[in-house]
Amino acid sequence: MNSLLRWLLATVSQLHEETAGVKTISFDVPGWRGHVAGQHVDIRLTAEDGYVAQRSYSLASPAGPDPRIQLTVERVDDGEVSPFLLDELRVGDSIELRGPIGGYFTWSPGTAGPLMLIAGGSGIAPLMSMLRTRALASSRAPARLLYSSRSERHIIYRGELDRLHGARDGFILTHTLTREVPDGWTGERGRIGRTPLTQRGFAPRERPHVFVCGPTPFVDAIADHLVAIGHEESSIRTERFGPTGESK
Amino acid sequence: MIEDIVPLDGNAAAGRLGQFFTFDVTLATITCGHCAFEGPLAELRLYGRDAAIVLRCRHCDAVNIRMLETGRSANLDLSGTARITTSAAS
Amino acid sequence: MHITRGFKGKARADAATRDRVPPGQFVTSDFPILTAGPTQRTGLDDWTLSFQLDGKLLARWDWKELEALPQTEMKTDIHCVTKWSKLDTRWRGVTIDDLLRAAGLAESPAGFVMAHCDGGYSTNYAIADLIDSRAMVATHYEDSPLPASHGGPARMLVPHLYFWKSAKWIRRLAFKEQNVPGFWESLGDHLRGDPWREQRYSGDE
Numbered sequence: 001m002n003s004l005l006r007w008l009l010a011t012v013s014q015l016h017e018e019t020a021g022v023k024t025i026s027f028d029v030p031g032w033r034g035h036v037a038g039q040h041v042d043i044r045l046t047a048e049d050g051y052v053a054q055r056s057y058s059l060a061s062p063a064g065p066d067p068r069i070q071l072t073v074e075r076v077d078d079g080e081v082s083p084f085l086l087d088e089l090r091v092g093d094s095i096e097l098r099g100p101i102g103g104y105f106t107w108s109p110g111t112a113g114p115l116m117l118i119a120g121g122s123g124i125a126p127l128m129s130m131l132r133t134r135a136l137a138s139s140r141a142p143a144r145l146l147y148s149s150r151s152e153r154h155i156i157y158r159g160e161l162d163r164l165h166g167a168r169d170g171f172i173l174t175h176t177l178t179r180e181v182p183d184g185w186t187g188e189r190g191r192i193g194r195t196p197l198t199q200r201g202f203a204p205r206e207r208p209h210v211f212v213c214g215p216t217p218f219v220d221a222i223a224d225h226l227v228a229i230g231h232e233e234s235s236i237r238t239e240r241f242g243p244t245g246e247s248k
Numbered sequence: 249m250i251e252d253i254v255p256l257d258g259n260a261a262a263g264r265l266g267q268f269f270t271f272d273v274t275l276a277t278i279t280c281g282h283c284a285f286e287g288p289l290a291e292l293r294l295y296g297r298d299a300a301i302v303l304r305c306r307h308c309d310a311v312n313i314r315m316l317e318t319g320r321s322a323n324l325d326l327s328g329t330a331r332i333t334t335s336a337a338s
Numbered sequence: 339m340h341i342t343r344g345f346k347g348k349a350r351a352d353a354a355t356r357d358r359v360p361p362g363q364f365v366t367s368d369f370p371i372l373t374a375g376p377t378q379r380t381g382l383d384d385w386t387l388s389f390q391l392d393g394k395l396l397a398r399w400d401w402k403e404l405e406a407l408p409q410t411e412m413k414t415d416i417h418c419v420t421k422w423s424k425l426d427t428r429w430r431g432v433t434i435d436d437l438l439r440a441a442g443l444a445e446s447p448a449g450f451v452m453a454h455c456d457g458g459y460s461t462n463y464a465i466a467d468l469i470d471s472r473a474m475v476a477t478h479y480e481d482s483p484l485p486a487s488h489g490g491p492a493r494m495l496v497p498h499l500y501f502w503k504s505a506k507w508i509r510r511l512a513f514k515e516q517n518v519p520g521f522w523e524s525l526g527d528h529l530r531g532d533p534w535r536e537q538r539y540s541g542d543e
Contacts, residue, residue: 005263005266009340040260040262040263041263042264045342045345046339046340046342046345047341047342047345047347048346049362050339051346052298053345056260056263078368080347084342084345088344088345089344093342093343093344094343095342096342098266101262101263101266102260102262102263102272102290103274103275104257104274104288104290104291105259105290215254216254217254238257238291239257239259239260240256240257240260241256242254293376296374299420300374300525302375304375304376309375309376309457311458314521315525316527318526318527318538318539318541320539320541321526323525323526325524325525
């Protein structure tokens with residue numbers, strides 16, 4: 001049997017509220033074999049009557065062998081898994097988890113070429129793993145993040161992102177706010193279109209590795225813009241999330 | 249009524265497909281059995297629910313892969329796939 | 339199996355509805371959408387419904403012809419294999435009995451049926467599960483034309499079976515002697531799918 005498949009018992013070691021409706025959950029996972037930035041885990045919840053729900057979440061913690069991992073979870077209204085993770089889960093509880101999973105949406109510090117990241121909302125999580133991994137490796141690979149949030153108070157990891165930007169090690173952060181823009185805001189406004197992708201991202205001739213993560217309509221729109229401004233389709237990697245239909 | 253359903257990426261099926269493959273099959277190239285379009289399995293369109301998933305060609309929408317977990321068994325149907333190709337390094 | 343402390347999933351049926359829904363179901367006021375693929379959008383001008391008997395065309399209706407057939411209203415509970423139930427849903431459409439009559443059959447054929455849909459979906463039934471006013475080709479939900487996301491212009495409605503049997507975007511019913519498994523049934527879903535017997539998967543009694 002494939003080692004990917006083994007369900008591990010992960011114990012909650014810490015809960016941290018990032019924004020209203022978003023928490024980072026830290027787990028200790030005995031048997032964890034280490035991960036690469038951008039990978040995800042499947043989690044499996046089992047009710048006392050045998051009802052089972054399974055979901056995938058991106059790893060937010062940096063790459064490496066550390067069996068202490070982090071997931072950043074956003075509440076989905078009417079969902080049955082995220083409300084449990086945000087409201088019911090306590091430090092010391094255990095849940096089943098398998099991973100790390102997926103070699104497609106991944107980045108390692110040794111990769112040649114600039115890193116171009118585009119996040120919508122909680123789609124920042126796997127991209128944060130890449131930026132944390134880059135910083136821990138003291139990589140000077142040019143990196144840019146365009147991060148779209150509804151409003152200032154919806155920005156996840158804000159302080160840490162500011163610190164990474166302030167390190168002046170080749171990483172440049174651009175925020176955009178789509179709904180509420182405060183007075184004096186110096187970032188971008190509105191949905192990410194071709195102009196910020198051109199002005200704040202890397203040019204196609206710089207051959208960046210592009211990672212886009214967010215709700216499906218966001219990722220679809222960004223991917224179309226990127227191809228329209230000349231990025232090779234093969235250089236763009238996407239990770240969509242959102243309602244896929246829960247029933248049949 | 250809620251609005252239309254949107255697909256995810258084949259990448260997200262890596263854990264479930266891991267029950268059938270000893271390597272990360274989402275990195276393999278898959279050839280659509282309908283239109284012969286070739287691309288990474290991770291870029292297929294993923295539809296489905298907890299126990300049942302459908303992976304469709306991103307070019308022609310034809311069903312390439314179906315999988316159903318019943319609790320007693322995991323079932324994989326590749327009849328919509330013409331070919332799976334892995335590099336020697338995989 | 340590890341029980342997750344505090345995890346219940348969606349609330350199960352309460353005392354008021356327990357007798358009314360099959361075992362293990364919870365009652366929802368939403369109308370969740372299933373999906374084996376993208377929403378199909380066939381225009382009414384291009385839409386037809388065909389009946390086939392033993393591989394030969396028995397009858398075909400275009401949209402206007404379908405609307406001219408006797409219209410039946412059905413108020414019913416529906417039950418999804420993913421454990422939600424929705425009570426008192428109201429539908430309008432043409433029963434399979436009326437369609438068979440319109441196709442010129444004095445009595446229904448014996449055997450089985452495969453429903454074929456836009457987008458490549460299919461599901462199988464025993465003919466006995468579709469006749470005697472138990473099933474219809476539904477075109478309206480709660481007094482409005484059925485939206486494409488819920489299977490419009492027309493879907494199967496077979497409310498006494500799990501809802502995967504109520505196939506969206508129906509285009510063709512093929513009547514035949516053999517019971518051939520459909521899209522999910524061929525992968526391990528139950529051939530019949532009676533929610534009261536919890537016939538979810540092949541091997542459930």
